[in-house]
Amino acid sequence: MARLVMKFGGTSVADIDRIRNVAHHVRREVEAGHEVAVVVSAMSGKTNELVGWCRAAAPLHDAREYDAVVASGEQVTSGLLAITLEGIGINARSWQGWQLPILTSNAHGSARILDINGAELIKRFKERKEVAVISGFQGVHKDTGRITTLGRGGSDTSAVAIAAAIQADRCDIYTDVDGVYTTDPRVVPRARRMDRIAFEEMLEFASLGAKVLQVRSVELGMLHKVKIFVRSSFDKPEDIDPHGTPPGTLICDEEDIVEQQTVTGIAFSKDEAQISVRHVPDKPGVAAAIFGPLAEASINVDMIVQNVSADGATTDLTFTVPSADFQRSVDVLNKSKAAIGFDHIDGSIDVAKVSVIGIGMRSHAGVAADAFKALAGRGVNIRAITTSEIKFSVLIDAAYTELAVRTLHSLYGLDK
Ligand code: ASP
Numbered sequence: 001m002a003r004l005v006m007k008f009g010g011t012s013v014a015d016i017d018r019i020r021n022v023a024h025h026v027r028r029e030v031e032a033g034h035e036v037a038v039v040v041s042a043m044s045g046k047t048n049e050l051v052g053w054c055r056a057a058a059p060l061h062d063a064r065e066y067d068a069v070v071a072s073g074e075q076v077t078s079g080l081l082a083i084t085l086e087g088i089g090i091n092a093r094s095w096q097g098w099q100l101p102i103l104t105s106n107a108h109g110s111a112r113i114l115d116i117n118g119a120e121l122i123k124r125f126k127e128r129k130e131v132a133v134i135s136g137f138q139g140v141h142k143d144t145g146r147i148t149t150l151g152r153g154g155s156d157t158s159a160v161a162i163a164a165a166i167q168a169d170r171c172d173i174y175t176d177v178d179g180v181y182t183t184d185p186r187v188v189p190r191a192r193r194m195d196r197i198a199f200e201e202m203l204e205f206a207s208l209g210a211k212v213l214q215v216r217s218v219e220l221g222m223l224h225k226v227k228i229f230v231r232s233s234f235d236k237p238e239d240i241d242p243h244g245t246p247p248g249t250l251i252c253d254e255e256d257i258v259e260q261q262t263v264t265g266i267a268f269s270k271d272e273a274q275i276s277v278r279h280v281p282d283k284p285g286v287a288a289a290i291f292g293p294l295a296e297a298s299i300n301v302d303m304i305v306q307n308v309s310a311d312g313a314t315t316d317l318t319f320t321v322p323s324a325d326f327q328r329s330v331d332v333l334n335k336s337k338a339a340i341g342f343d344h345i346d347g348s349i350d351v352a353k354v355s356v357i358g359i360g361m362r363s364h365a366g367v368a369a370d371a372f373k374a375l376a377g378r379g380v381n382i383r384a385i386t387t388s389e390i391k392f393s394v395l396i397d398a399a400y401t402e403l404a405v406r407t408l409h410s411l412y413g414l415d416k
């Protein structure tokens with residue numbers, strides 16, 4: 001017997017038929033003797049609709065009321081799944097975040113989970129063989145008692161946090177893909193599903209634009225050592241052997257991966273914009289004068305490249321921001337032009353960031369050099385480069401994204 005958390009995303013609970021399919025997945029695990037807590041998202045598209053309603057009601061609205069509205073999507077699916085489970089003879093009940101409770105910070109709209117009491121769930125597993133159906137994405141602020149939400153995609157984080165709280169053996173994330181791929185299969189048809197990936201690598205994938213899991217859920221999994229298994233909810237429940245190993249990707253500790261490759265995968269993001277601040281004085285305090293106002297405007301700066309000044313007087317500073325924030329960033333900088341003392345700003349939103357990820361890079365030299373050579377061979381110009389221990393990223397013209405990703409994917413032997 002095992003204790004499982006099963007999480008189903010929006011497309012997996014998109015309508016009553018899909019919810020029935022979910023109920024059959026749950027029944028399979030219950031009949032195999034497992035204790036099960038299910039975490040559900042809202043029906044696909046629902047949260048967007050609710051967010052839209054808040055904006056339509058008032059463009060500037062109270063974040064606490066926004067949370068009261070958008071948390072409702074998950075309340076609906078948790079209730080519907082509990083009803084469906086009961087209908088096929090499985091003992092079940094729904095739980096909202098405030099009922100367990102899932103205590104969070106008061107950062108409405110992007111709250112952090114502080115504590116979850118799992119005792120009642122465990123008691124009910126034992127005494128009533130009851131399946132817990134829990135609304136993802138939501139919690140309650142520990143002091144005010146008001147409903148909070150965890151940020152878009154937050155039900156992944158709910159699932160992993162609940163798995164930690166009830167000491168689950170595994171957290172299964174059922175989604176519309178059957179695992180984590182070496183890169184986006186729509187760009188590289190020869191991309192492979194990985195059997196296993198280390199938490200740290202998955203953290204990079206999630207942060208760099210692979211939309212399989214919310215970043216925070218991977219951080220939590222790493223912290224609490226929760227084994228996360230990404231698998232498809234489209235596999236027919238009756239075809240799956242609950243004691244076998246279904247197709248999917250296990251996110252786990254580095255030590256649990258026997259054959260570690262140098263490069264695990266390639267991530268990319270086209271939602272990038274480049275900003276170059278030209279001829280800034282080369283003196284202490286200039287970086288602070290540039291990035292301070294951007295931080296105050298909550299603009300997330302990513303790659304930062306500064307040259308060593310040639311004449312000792314001025315230098316250029318280049319960085320990237322989300323493309324949605326491009327114009328706002330330029331405006332913010334222009335407002336501080338006198339304080340910063342630059343000559344002019346240029347930039348582009350037609351850029352993409354391509355990143356090569358792998359824990360093996362820690363112990364292998366020349367991994368990045370190989371990439372630069374291969375990209376040059378394809379005529380891809382690199383605008384900026386950043387590196388960290390287990391990844392490096394290049395900024396290139398967006399038009400070359402697919403070519404660059406394919407080139408790197410085969411360079412590192414990732415093609416199937
Ligand atoms: N329903 C929420 C969203 O769309 C949470 C989630 O699906 O994880 O962001």
Ligand code: MG
Nearest residue numbers: 009153156212
């Ligand atoms: Mg999601």
